Amino acid sequence: MKQRSNTMRDTNNWMELTAFILTIIGAVNWGLIGTANFDLVKFIFGELTLMSRIIYSLVGASGVYLIVANLYTIFTVKGE
Secondary structure, X not given: OOOXXXXXXXXXXXXXXXXXXXXXXXXXXXXXXXXXXXXXXXHHHOOOOHHHHHHHHHHHHHHXXXXXXXHHHHXXXXXX
């Protein structure tokens, strides 16, 4: 198995942590929308402002990143 450099590992950890936090924010927001009909992102940043669209886009991109990262991990571990 190849060893990754510390820089690569640190970047990956930072990206995974950021994606995880943004995905949690999205999950909490959707939970609030579903249970209380309250959109926290809209409440904080306003109705579809540029900032709220950026937040929604980052949450979506984080979800996609976590899917790809987990699939990569599953298939590389399975292949060893």
